[in-house]
Amino acid sequence: MFPLSSLIRCHRHSHSRHYLLLHRLLKPFSSIATHPQAPPSSPLGDVPLSFPTYLICSSNTSVGKTLVSAGLAASFLLSSDFHPNKFLYLKPVQTGFPSDSDSRFVFSKLSSLASRRKIACSLLASDEVLQASRSAAAVTLPAGLAEDCKFGMFDLGSYTECRVLGEEGSAASELICRTMFAWKEAVSPHLAAERENGVVEDSTVLEVLQRCLLEAGLAKQNMNMFSVVETAGGVASPGPSGTLQCDLYRPLRLPAILVGDGRLGGISGTISAYESLKVRGYDVVAVVIEDHGLVNEVPLSSYFRKRVPVLVLPSIPQDPSNDLMEWFDDACVVFDSLFKIMLSAYSERIRRLHDMPKKAGNVIWWPFTQHKLVPEGGVTVIDSRCGENFAVFKVRNNEVITQQFDACASWWTQGPDATLQTELARDMGYAAARFGHVMFPENVYEPALECAELLLEGVGKGWASRTYFSDNGSTAIEIALKMAFRKFSSDDGSLSNFLSDDSTQRRAQLMVLALNGSYHGDTLGAMEAQAPSAYTGFLQQPWYTGRGLFLDPPTVFLCNNIWNISLPEGLLSHSLNSDEITFSSRSEVFELSRDKSNLAEIYSSHISNALTQNPESVGIIGALILEPVIQGAGGMLMVDPLFQRVLVNECRNRKIPIIFDEVFTGFWRLGIESAAELLYCVPDIACFAKLMTGGIVPLAATLATSAVFDSFLEDSKLKALLHGHSYSAHAMGCTAAAKSIKWFKDPQTNGNITSEGKLLKELWDEKLVSQISSHPAVQRVVALGTLCALELRAEGSNAGYGSMYASSLLKKLREDGIYTRPLGNVIYFMCGPCTSPEICRQHESDVAERSQLAKYPRTYGPDSTALIWPSGNEVGILSLGLLLYLASVFFRRGIGDLVFQEFQSERFDLGI
């Protein structure tokens, strides 16, 4: 049945390919494939999930990773199964090359094992080396070929192939072994790369790796496929750029097999490696160790509490002349078990990912969501987050994990890049391990104290003296209201009246001065302080009365490349010079010199009138509450900073305590640590949450002046602020906040901090923003700090929070790798304070080309006038094009084809 002896035929193509690739050899790879500072947030493409891919990593070097890879390949390819299989072995980083080559080892061992064992299917094995440093290439290339270039990586293109015949006429299984990048010195990759002038950026390693997986997946045809990616050294050994490998490969979050250490000292090393992987969000599916007679598997199994299986391989012969064939035969049972564990973990993962949308639809009640409008296919399954990107499970032709830039900054909370995320995870783990949770009143512990001090030195600098911790933005607001009302009552004497006369009447009359379009949270008290809106109506909150005097604010926006002030109805009757309400740059809007303008006086008397005309019977204004500069949930409305400053001054003159709600605007959201600085005035009380912890865990703080604090100081406990939450000042939150506050403002860790340290660099491309503002489909644009928002021109039910105007368009954007969620017809993009502006700027040439929005009509007809006055469907179509275009700039996508396709296929869909 089987051929008498398996026939082995091997071909080496390496030298012939050298000549074919001569033109590329002369061009150092690094100069074409890497950038000195590749944007960390650039999303990767799809990573296939239609076959299992595992990361093979180890607690240290030389513990047998490559033997495990080869053993798994043997289990998969050399079973008696007649079905041809395909095994992809990838070694992204190889040092000690060419004398050491793990891909060659797997290739040659599998070829030998295949000819030794009776195989049903033939085996076609190949080994390829893609890129090598000059020193490594010089060893394998003909003399002189690698001499010309002094740095960079060479396209080596060495290729070896071998066929082992199985049963006659049988189909062939395939083993593809591939080394991606190789260096000569047998030292840590970062050192070899540096010494051999061949540094490869992390983004290049990931891109090549992702491409190898994707291509192999596409070419797998009907074969079962399995793949492993073998790391170099231990889990925390540096990669070629110096990034630890456990961080380098994290965006792919491949499930891991940890090859542990069976030697003396190996228990500790194995557990440390496991914890390094877990704290970075990896799933470790199994641990494998070599038997050194020390029974390390017993304590390891006990540590893993049987959740992670520990498998033991027979002792590996030390004699270098041993070809290990017998060892592989002996270890076969262990590899077969390991292989089964890996297959079943993979199937389980895929099953869970497939099932989640349906299950979620059955058991979860999402916030701000009309469930009737969410089909099962509309649910986004987020497998993980790495820095600014979601890793999302998708079923296209096959299952993939695809990266989506989180342009909502996960509901305005997120700040960390991938590095800070790892640091925060570790520090929070430390805090949880050190403190768990401890109750707060009359207690102190380091994270709470450090965080309080950092807040007062930072966002509270110059005015605040106390930090009150709670756990979310809404509660921070409720606390602020309690503080403000006490301060007001104690200043105006009503507190002492109340104490002498227990007049509850007076208490009920206190209300806030606030702005229409404001939002301060969803708890009942916080809602009372905000203006009537879609969030507060009878449908949502029948108890809502709106205890406030709500003024219409003048808003600011960019339209046709001019910054305009739109005055509310009550102010329209005033005649104003155009230079008072139009500005050629955003910075002019913020200028303090505007205080002397006619408009400042108009604002002042308007506010004064409103305050004096407010009848006391309606209520006494006991606090001013406002969101400095930007009203987020109200539709990303920019309020004229001059108006807010005048408002603050008017209230201060009347001893009305001032609350700044910086839950959204705080911590660099608007390009400055505290948005109060943009107003050039300070509050008495301010609320912070969201970005304060980097957005990784909930925590809120209400900061107050000493005068506010003093209004609660009395002998009686009953006059203290009798308010608190179970998780007040929890240690993990305070630790995360302390870390993030320092990280965001330090130019060493945040490349976006300008030299003066007060502002973020301009993150959005100003030219492009102004071009968008001139587009007829766009009503207004606001770009400030990490926020870029635009309102689509819409009328009737297409406008406002309930509008579904942008929904199909956003679906498209999500398919294109950008996760957005609109506020009705307002679409916004939000990045973190550390997100690199290069993401936009690297594509400045794309921008220049695409900024000719006039090109668009070519896609739907020669009559370009359609662009100038679009209506109906055309607005939708143009909006889609515009957003894709905008997104392309932010996220480095070649948008030309995309826009063209979208226009072709979606033009009639989008009359939303």
Ligand SMILES: Cc1ncc(COP(=O)(O)O)c(C=O)c1O
């Ligand atoms: C300005 C403002 N205040 C308060 C809140 C409420 O914060 P949380 O959702 O943490 O309760 C929000 C939430 O978006 C907000 O934007």
